[in-house]
Amino acid sequence: MKSYIPLIMASLVIGCSSSESDNSNQLNTETQQDTSAQQSDSSDADNSADSNMNNDSSSTDDSTDQDSGGTNDSDDTVDRGVYFPQSLAVASPFSDSSDEQDRQYTYRALESRGPASPTYFWATRRINALLSGETPLRDVFRVGSFYRNSSNADCFGPQVSYQGHPDASSSATSAGTLPTGDLGLWLASASNGNACAVAQTNAQLRAVRERSRMALMTLASMVSAAIDDGTGLPAEGSSIDLTSQMNSKGLADISFNSATIELASGVWQYSVSLAYTVSGSDYDITMSMMHTPGTDAVNYTGLLNFTVEGEVGVLGIEFPGGNCSQNDRTLVGSLAYERSGEQMSLQSRSATNCGHGVASVFNSDQQVDVDNKYHATDNPDGWSENFAIFGANFNLTSLAGDYAYVWQAGVNDSNSRILNIGFNDASLENGEAHFGYGTDIDETNGLVQGFICNWAGPGNNHTLQDYTQRQFFEFDSSTNVYLGTEHRANIEYAPTNSCDYDGSGTFIFDIDASGVLGDIASESASEVFNTDLWSPTDPSLTVAESVLARGLSVPVVPFSWPSNE
Structure with missing residues (x-):
């Protein structure tokens, strides 16, 4: 594999409902599998037929606005960019929004390779349209964007049934079904054709993208x-x-x-508090941002914060998870950013806290506090579910750079989950991914540390083993997907503590995730199943060191990763 410019991210999920809609039936949940993966990110278009939307018949379609991702703006927008972060957004570098763009306009110099119209540019154009006054807020405001939840791509961690599990302590626990989300890159490709690592990346970042974009808009x-x-x-x-x-x-x-703008010591401070009324009850949403301009509109630093109240059991505003003891939940988020010319550095954090009116959710840097952990007695409004950190350092023209996404589903989980992705060059044409596990998220440095083969099965052991799941991916311009084939992947393993099965027992598991045991020849208790996971070739190096040796890098982010806090 040639030397490449890397990209690091953690396990992610595809959601394919309209991202602009606040129709609660279209919102993803953490436990859902993506059942509409055939759709692309073009489903982010405004759906004016949805009667529940904050929409207007005079809606302006900003897809005809011809600026290149916010870097070639009109004079008026550039002036306003001094007060506001120009070309700032959060999006997967794999994500394509071709259907949202004017097809006569080229959005990146390397259009023939990788996504023709990256969603990042689409998102920044929509934000710029609000900044310039070209598009009224009423035409594009979708409160449902704040209530996006992640789901898993259909290839990632499907439910897998089993019988005769070798780690079971008794016959009573030897058969069952492994839950969704715990098996990693189980199939090489998602149903939409994308490599599983690519599908996961696009999907998980979709919720992060929608929340931050709506706040910035x-x-x-x-x-x-x-x-x-x-x-x-x-x-x-x-x-x-x-x-x-x-x-x-x-x-x-x-x-x-309330809605205010203040200028103090050269720092622009934005603050908004609003109430969203659902069935007669108000749910508070707050947004604040401190923006420090540099010498011009393409040099700046800043920090965005937001909180969103929701409630389990109220359709459309639920933040799922089983750790919080009450139905009231609050999503908290932060986005630290720093731009220097054409280089952007980001750190996004989000988590679900237990209750409403939560306090002490941000640390001394004003990022979401990873140490503010829920405890029913000692800290009842701490984060209880779905803490995620996205770090990125990339070029605003090519989107090439370093990315990392780390997440932990529950506050009591022993380990975080991490997906490291590296591109071979700035065209984003091909590269490889490594999925695995790390320490508790409050100690993560954004880099995979090892693998756990039996996360939730009988007799499970969470000791990290010296493996990762590795997958090569390559962009196919004829289908507009990143292909990921089995013969160029090391993702197969048995869901046992050893990651293998010796064929001497009665163990059968659903290798092809078909829902039927024994429907393929390899699903036989007499068949030996040896792991095909990737492992370091140099025994003197750890898994993390070996991944770095392949050319990947952890992005340098504003402030620091939790391991250095």
Whole structure:
């Protein structure tokens, strides 16, 4: 494998409902499998037929706006970019939004390789359209974006039934079904044709993308509101109140409690508090951002925070998970960013906290606090479910760079899950992925540490073994997918503590995830099953060191990874 520019991310999921819709029936949940993977990210288009949307018949389609991902903006937008982070978004580098773009316009110099119209550029254009005042907030605001939850691609961690498990302590526990999400890259490809690692990356980042994009769009609309109605932005040492202007935008079921912009010591401070009314009950959503401009619109640093109240049992606003003892939940998120010319560095964090009115959710850096762990008695409003960290350091023209995504489904889990992905060159044409496990997320450095073959089966052991699941992927321009074939992957293993099965017992497991045991020849108790997982070739190196030796790098992010906090 040639030397490559890497990309690191953790286990992810494809969701294919319209990302613009706040129709609760279209929201993904953590436990769902992606059953509509044949759809692409083109499903992110505005669905004006949804009567539950904050939409307007005069909606402007921003797909005809011809700017290249926010780097060639009009003079007016560049001026406004001094007050607001230009070309900032969160998206998978694999994700394509061709159907959202003007096909006559080229969105990246390397269009013939990798995604023709990367979703990152699509997202920044939509934010810029709010910033410039070209698109009214009422036409694109989707409160459902804040309530996105991750799901798993159909190739990643499917339910797998088994009989005669060799690690079972008795016959009573020797048969059963392994739950979703725990088996990693089980099949080489998702049903949409993408390599499983690619499908997971696109899917998991979709929820992160939608939440942060809607927050940035809402805050960007405050700039255009202040300028376009003649109020103007505040002078140094002063602030402006835009609550009435935001309420005048006519967003369905939304009432703004406050909306302000302040300029203090050269730092722009945005703050919004709104109530979302569902069946007569109000759920608070807050957004704040501190933005520090550099010498011009392409040099800046800043931090976005948001909190979103939801409730289990209320359709459309649920944050799932079984650790919190109450139905009230609050999603908390942060996005730290730093841009230097054409180089962008990000760290996004999100988690579900138990209860409403949660306190101390951000650390001293104002990022979501990974150490603020839920305990029913000692810390009842800490994070209880689905903590995720996305780190990225990349070029804004090619999207080539270093990426990492780490997540942990429950506060009491022993390990985080990590997917490291590396590209062979800046075209994003091909590369390889490594999926595995790491330490508890409060100690992660963004790099896979090993593998656990029996996470939830009988007699399971969570001691990390010196393996990862490795998969090579390559972009096929004729089908617009990243192919990942079995003969170029090391992903197969038996879900036992040893990762193998010697063929001497009665063990059978659903290798092809068909839902039927024994439907293929290899699903036989007499068949030996040896692991095909990837392992370091140099015994003097750890798994993490060996992954780095293959050319991958952990991104340098604003502030630091939890291991250095």
